[in-house]
Amino acid sequence: MSARRLHAASPRVAVTIDGAPAMLPVGESLATALLCEGHVLLRHSPRDGTPRGAFCFMGACQECAILVDGIVRQACLTPVAAGMAIALKGAS
DSSP states (O other), X not given: OOOOOSSOOOOEEEEEETTEEEEEXXXXXXXXXXXXXXXXXXXXXXXXXXXXXXXXXSSSSOTTEEEETTEEEEGGGXXXXXXXXXXXXXXX
C-alpha cells in the first residue's frame, strides 16, 4: 500500500530530488510530498547508518532532517516551493 493524499493536491512546481527533476505540490509539507511520491527513506542515521524517514510529521523527532538548497531542514516543517534542490542520497 502506498501513501495517498486525502484531498486534491495543489498545483505542482518543479524541484530536483538528488539532481533529478520532479514535480511536487506547492505549499504541501515536503515530507508528505516525498512520501506520496514513494520516497520513504529520507536519510541514514549519522551514528549507526540505519535508515530514517518522516515519523512524527510535526517537527518533534527531527528524523526527517534533509538537505534543501544545501541547508539542513526538517521536511515535515518545510513547504514545497518552486526550484528547491532536495538531497536525499547521503543525507544524514
